[in-house]
Amino acid sequence: MTFSQRAAAPPSLSYELYPPARPEAEASVLSAIEELEATNPDYVSVTYSGTPARRRASIQLIEHLMRNTRLRPLAHLTCVGETRDSLDLLVRQIVGLGVRGVLAMRGDLPQDPEASRGELPFARYLVELIREVEARHGATLAGGRLAVGVAAYPNRHPESPSFQHDVEVLVSKERSGADFAITQVYFDPAHYVRLVAAARAAGVTIPIIPGVIPMSSVRRLERLAVMTGVRPDAALLHRLETASDDAERQRIGVKAAAELARAAFDAGAPGLHLYTFNDPHASIEVIEQVGLPAARTLSTPVPA
């Protein structure tokens, strides 16, 4: 089924970007943004993690998007290692830039057991804090409500005792004020369907947007497994390992991602979030294979 056959509101399209790690990478990120902007996404999300310099780079990337493009950023924020005051300031800074969408997460725990975990132990408290800041800034926001997203897990989060526990956590995030959720990567279409079914059964009503990754590198797939705890799909791994060159690996990754996206739409997914790794081409090929219309009507959870 292509989008044109769908009677309901068109699904949202979004991309994840990360700030350039080195000054030399800046030009390629800017050119990726230009190419992705041409596809008219509903929003682009900007990751936030690492050293203070990396976090500043995230804010700078958001500033660039706000000043120089038509794109609407969804700013990732994490509460790990932060105080309530530092988060309050950060949220106000982001709102001050004109950003109206935030993805509120805890972030990964520090490796060093001595390092501070911060004042807010879980993402749901960050959602609450964002809503408090929003309430204080009602006038600045001119009536526009911040769109607050959260992370959801088709496969058990590595620290969680069970998949069902993660579903309960998602319920708590919605109750704290989340408007939508974006999933962690997954490789089996049934895992998205299972998450949505379990979440709906538990009372979650917010949209759950599948996060899909066009994966064209064995090294990246293995690194992703370490970072997220999501086991690589054995068949995909084998196909990538035995591919003859990068072009074939890209074709394999795009095809697998397009299949996941199609299956999610068939299951009623309200949108598609593509993890781009700042490579626009694979993501654009995915949306072409899925059959997204070129002139898209925005259908976003992030208000303008």
Ligand code: FAD
């Ligand atoms: P939480 O919802 O707080 O959950 C963390 C753990 O605590 C889970 O195991 C959960 O089951 C458990 N838990 C939650 N509430 C309770 C409770 N009340 N009692 C007991 N246990 C509880 N990380 C970054 O650092 N930067 C990013 O930009 C970033 N972007 C991401 C984007 C997406 C779409 C996704 C899916 C993840 C992203 N991450 C990012 C990774 C994320 O920060 C990690 O997965 C992190 O380990 C958990 O974040 P969370 O917001 O899901 O945490």
